[in-house]
Amino acid sequence: MDANPVLAEAVRGNWVENRHRGAFAVIDADGRIIASAGDIERAIFPRSAIKSMQALAIFSEHADEKFHHSGEELALACASHHGEDEHVTGVSRFLERMGLGVDDLECGAHQPTNPAARKALRARGEQPSALHNNCSGKHSGMLSVALAMGVDPHGYVEREHPVQKRVRAAIETVIGEPLSEDRCGTDGCSIPTFAAPLRAFAYGFARMATGQRLEAEQATAARRLFDAATAHPHLVSGTGHPDETIMKAFKGRVMQKVGAEAVQCGAIRDKGWGYAIKCDDGNVTASQTMLAALLLQFADPDDEQRRMLEALKRQPIKNVRGLVVGEMRAAEPFHGL
Amino acid sequence: MDANPVLAEAVRGNWVENRHRGAFAVIDADGRIIASAGDIERAIFPRSAIKSMQALAIFSEHADEKFHHSGEELALACASHHGEDEHVTGVSRFLERMGLGVDDLECGAHQPTNPAARKALRARGEQPSALHNNCSGKHSGMLSVALAMGVDPHGYVEREHPVQKRVRAAIETVIGEPLSEDRCGTDGCSIPTFAAPLRAFAYGFARMATGQRLEAEQATAARRLFDAATAHPHLVSGTGHPDETIMKAFKGRVMQKVGAEAVQCGAIRDKGWGYAIKCDDGNVTASQTMLAALLLQFADPDDEQRRMLEALKRQPIKNVRGLVVGEMRAAEPFHGL
Numbered sequence: 001m002d003a004n005p006v007l008a009e010a011v012r013g014n015w016v017e018n019r020h021r022g023a024f025a026v027i028d029a030d031g032r033i034i035a036s037a038g039d040i041e042r043a044i045f046p047r048s049a050i051k052s053m054q055a056l057a058i059f060s061e062h063a064d065e066k067f068h069h070s071g072e073e074l075a076l077a078c079a080s081h082h083g084e085d086e087h088v089t090g091v092s093r094f095l096e097r098m099g100l101g102v103d104d105l106e107c108g109a110h111q112p113t114n115p116a117a118r119k120a121l122r123a124r125g126e127q128p129s130a131l132h133n134n135c136s137g138k139h140s141g142m143l144s145v146a147l148a149m150g151v152d153p154h155g156y157v158e159r160e161h162p163v164q165k166r167v168r169a170a171i172e173t174v175i176g177e178p179l180s181e182d183r184c185g186t187d188g189c190s191i192p193t194f195a196a197p198l199r200a201f202a203y204g205f206a207r208m209a210t211g212q213r214l215e216a217e218q219a220t221a222a223r224r225l226f227d228a229a230t231a232h233p234h235l236v237s238g239t240g241h242p243d244e245t246i247m248k249a250f251k252g253r254v255m256q257k258v259g260a261e262a263v264q265c266g267a268i269r270d271k272g273w274g275y276a277i278k279c280d281d282g283n284v285t286a287s288q289t290m291l292a293a294l295l296l297q298f299a300d301p302d303d304e305q306r307r308m309l310e311a312l313k314r315q316p317i318k319n320v321r322g323l324v325v326g327e328m329r330a331a332e333p334f335h336g337l
Numbered sequence: 338m339d340a341n342p343v344l345a346e347a348v349r350g351n352w353v354e355n356r357h358r359g360a361f362a363v364i365d366a367d368g369r370i371i372a373s374a375g376d377i378e379r380a381i382f383p384r385s386a387i388k389s390m391q392a393l394a395i396f397s398e399h400a401d402e403k404f405h406h407s408g409e410e411l412a413l414a415c416a417s418h419h420g421e422d423e424h425v426t427g428v429s430r431f432l433e434r435m436g437l438g439v440d441d442l443e444c445g446a447h448q449p450t451n452p453a454a455r456k457a458l459r460a461r462g463e464q465p466s467a468l469h470n471n472c473s474g475k476h477s478g479m480l481s482v483a484l485a486m487g488v489d490p491h492g493y494v495e496r497e498h499p500v501q502k503r504v505r506a507a508i509e510t511v512i513g514e515p516l517s518e519d520r521c522g523t524d525g526c527s528i529p530t531f532a533a534p535l536r537a538f539a540y541g542f543a544r545m546a547t548g549q550r551l552e553a554e555q556a557t558a559a560r561r562l563f564d565a566a567t568a569h570p571h572l573v574s575g576t577g578h579p580d581e582t583i584m585k586a587f588k589g590r591v592m593q594k595v596g597a598e599a600v601q602c603g604a605i606r607d608k609g610w611g612y613a614i615k616c617d618d619g620n621v622t623a624s625q626t627m628l629a630a631l632l633l634q635f636a637d638p639d640d641e642q643r644r645m646l647e648a649l650k651r652q653p654i655k656n657v658r659g660l661v662v663g664e665m666r667a668a669e670p671f672h673g674l
Contacts, residue, residue, distance in 0.1 A: 013520075014521060017522070019617045183351065185349030261347075261355055281357050281620055
């Protein structure tokens with residue numbers, strides 16, 4: 001297998017300590033490749049980077065007509081949230097409105113991603129619940145699909161449950177590729193995740209951004225989801241996270257979503273371009289520097305956006321005493337584009 | 338730059354999610370390469386993997402004659418310990434015996450690596466001190482060098498301090514390569530770290546294991562350090578860590594030490610072979626699976642050692658609910674050796 005190029009590197013002092021290879025693609029809704037590096041046909045697990053694609057099932061099963069999801073709830077359905085008060089309250093109300101509760105969530109519990117939220121929970125002597133799970137909004141959205149379909153929500157995370165079949169179909173439609181049991185795993189939150197070519201995810205985001213080559217209902221659904229996510233970056237992410245920072249800074253122009261193991265997907269909406277990045281080794285910080293380099297190159301940032309992205313593209317590495325001893329930075333291939 | 342081979346991979350379900358490239362070398366004390374993969378001439382930062390080489394300065398400056406370091410203290414000088422009671426007490430007594438205290442340590446404070454020790458500290462409402470820093474034993478050893486030299490210990494972490502010059506010279510002697518300011522950074526514990534070819538570190542461990550091509554005093558010093566480390570694996574590492582597990586299981590036959598950013602160095606002592614591994618992207622778990630594969634191949638494990646190494650070579654990946662959803666495992670190149 002050919003090696004993907006080094007797209008980020010960690011420097012200590014004056015010497016490169018670590019190298020991070022990867023692939024990326026920027027693609028329009030006609031499938032035309034605007035730019036790419038590495039093997040974009042290699043199938044990757046998109047993980048949480050495609051929550052907005054998974055949320056399309058809310059519309060395809062007409063759960064939106066039954067529950068009239070708010071913009072905040074749609075944002076949470078697309079979210080890897082950080083378990084902050086606003087997230088937990090939002091998901092809790094979302095479930096309540098459907099006559100459901102935390103016990104209906106099958107994502108499992110983990111500590112809030114946000115350090116202050118973790119600390120506050122601990123100070124109150126409380127254990128985290130499934131509400132704090134970064135995927136609880138997505139799971140609430142999936143529960144709304146189950147209720148709209150009139151099926152038993154129990155086991156909605158299983159690959160053979162009607163909800164996951166509909167979610168899978170929604171993804172297949174938008175990426176234009178069949179998903180296969182031959183390239184399938186279980187995600188952190190227990191739902192199935194299917195691997196598909198990196199290129200296809202970038203293409204799917206371009207189609208969602210433009211509505212091109214989608215049926216009218218799908219195009220509307222995609223626009224509502226991207227509108228909701230970019231209008232509520234904090235709900236999709238958490239305080240200070242790059243997804244929040246980028247979507248805030250670009251004021252609706254950029255849809256951006258991280259996925260576990262260093263996947264980054266999104267769309268430069270006004271250009272109609274989708275993008276996808278996967279760092280081969282799963283290093284999230286490395287993938288953030290690649291993402292910053294990509295947006296610097298292709299998202300036409302203004303001065304303020306550029307400053308934000310430049311800071312994301314070169315992140316300091318500190319030692320135990322807090323001294324800056326190096327940096328993680330996007331590597332050469334991005335410079336040459 | 339040519340890509341190193343994939344030496345470990347993370348599989349989710351039935352598909353490879355992440356790939357970890359790297360290089361390794363197994364070398365004898367004549368510099369003969371027993372086995373290798375990847376670019377072993379590329380300079381890597383050895384980080385904490387060569388604490389036993391740094392500790393040679395204790396002997397070259399005759400600090401051992403002044404302080405008569407115990408085996409436990411020598412083990413701590415070679416350690417990345419986990420901040421458990423035995424480590425903290427050991428380092429504290431080591432310092433006290435030299436008329437020094439925690440305030441003389443310049444490594445900085447961090448939470449104990451061991452989760453139970455972290456929890457106990459928190460339950461007592463205490464903040465971690467420099468004693469809990471995994472490098473506090475190494476720093477105590479360096480302080481003994483300063484006192485033996487009769488120089489002011491203050492600033493002993495700085496590159497230009499006499500202690501670091503002696504530490505650097507000790508490493509240069511044993512690896513047979515000059516270290517250079519052109520390939521230098523600051524380590525997590527604030528001392529300098531110099532990059533050198535991967536091959537040279539494996540060679541240095543072979544020389545330390547055999548005493549070959551070393552002066553008699555150096556050979557004795559090296560043997561005392563490896564004897565101390567392998568006799569006290571818990572002091573060098575921490576409860577349940579692979580370094581502890583491996584050295585316990587091999588009962589003195591294998592010296593093994595991890596370094597930050599996925600370096601693994603050691604020696605198969607009875608064979609007179611040194612080894613060094615660096616995972617290009619700094620993933621420690623990946624480097625552990627590479628280490629296990631290497632020892633399975635070259636350390637002639639008995640049945641019990643083999644079972645332990647097989648478990649280290651394929652480590653389960655669990656999701657939020659604790660379900661096993663994949664594994665990190667050593668990859669093909671090791672199989673073909």
